[in-house]
Amino acid sequence: MVQQTAPAGVVLRDTGPRPGTPLVHDVATRTPLARLLQGLVFLTVGVASCEGYLLDINDVVTKVPAATLVLVWLVARLRPFRMPRFHPVHVPLAVLVVAVLASTAVHAGDTFTMTYAQRWVSFLVTVTVLIDVCSREVPVRVPVWASVTGATVAAGGALWSFLIEGSPRATGPLEDPNDLAYVLVSAVPLLLALWLRRPRRDGRERAPRAAQILVGVVLVLLVLGAAVTVSRGGMIALAVALVWLAGRGAIAPRVLAAAAVAVVVAGVGLVAAFPDDVGRALSQKDQVAASNIDSRALRWEVAATLLPEHPLLGVGPGGFRSHYLAASHNAELEEQTPVAHNMYVEVAAELGVLGLAGFVGMIAVALWSAERAVRAARDRAGRLLPLAVQTALIAVCVASAFLSEQYYMPLWALTAAACAVGLRSEGAIR
Helix, strand or coil: CCCCCCCCCCCCCCCCCCCCCCCCCCCCCCCCHHHHHHEEEHHHHHHCCCCCHHHHHHCCHHHHHHHHHHHHHHHHHHHECCCCCCCCCHHHHHHHHHHHHHHHHCCCCCCCCHHHHHHHHHHHHHHHHHHHHHHCCCCCHHHHHHHHHHHHHHHHHHHHHHEEEECCCCCCCCHHHHHHHHHHHHCCHHHHHHHHCCCCCCCCCCHHHHHHHHHHHHHHHHHHHHCCCHHHHHHHHHHHHHHHHHHHHCCHHHHHHHHHHHHHHHHHHHHHHHHHHHHHHHHHHHHHHHHHHHHHHHHHHHHHHHHCCCCCCCCCCCHHHHHHHHHHCCCCCCCCCCCCCCCCHHHHHHHHHHHHHHHHHHHHHHHHHHHHHHHHCCCHHHHHHHHHHHHHHHHHHHHCCCCCCCHHHHHHHHHHHHHHHHHHHHHHCC
């Protein structure tokens, strides 16, 4: 490698590789430590989609990959000592950390506070580590592959629970069908990043046939798995994601049409093969649809009333659940201490304006970071990875308007991936 020199006072800035390629200038990506970090990132992100299966074994098992990742990351940064690469997202993350800790201190005696505070701290530490390692040792495709792999297993579990075990709505590795749909839908746009391309002799690009088949099979599995959850929020998020991808020119109309035909054909085959199961699921969803709308509207109203009463720091992590009954005067038979079923109003009610500002700021900066990487890409193929990550994060944000998803990995893994592709597109080695 030729060492560049410059006149005094002039700083040379490496333009770096295209988004998604390893930064070989920094910590080597092929060292044993780097390979270990890559494996731990894959496990941390991938296992989260199937945590329900692991909880049946032992609840500690689900925490092992993330805890090990943090420990190995500390070793990698302490020997020799190096600071994590700075990203603007660290500012809202710091605000969020302050809000979580301060709100926890104020409401430490509440029933759910300490349990949910631990979840917040766990995800905040994990996302910080993921941003750093995915901008250095771990290619961003690793968490992308992990998300798709974990979601594919979850989709198989969803279809098994629905078709074989006879669940009215698919559950599989996650107890709540809506949470399961959220995980599956968030993985669909990431398939775009796995649409591997190779140059033809005429210089144009094409996807290998094996990749086309793989992407097609996984797409059908994910969409069918999400469909049998009968989650309206999940389907809305999927529709928004596909419209966004089409609008950005990431999906050719003929490819989108072919994917739609494949899903429709598979769906018709599913209905034809299991008419009773599909009919039962639709009937149950129709029966509870109206009550679900009413209960969610009430929960959002309760969250809106809690915020003015505790504007700065909220009612504490998990505080919505403990305050719901007294604030709503409504004792729900199925769930005495429910969640808000809206990530944003729940964060606002529990962490106050300070926590909401940090939380929304974190998501906004991550989306901005991915957009910068999209625009910095040198060709259409280079846009696929950051655009796929950005679209998946948009799907997460849309689905979370109907669900409380701040305690699930897709939000945090995609935030980290979006920030990492932004750092890689800058190419500046710190």
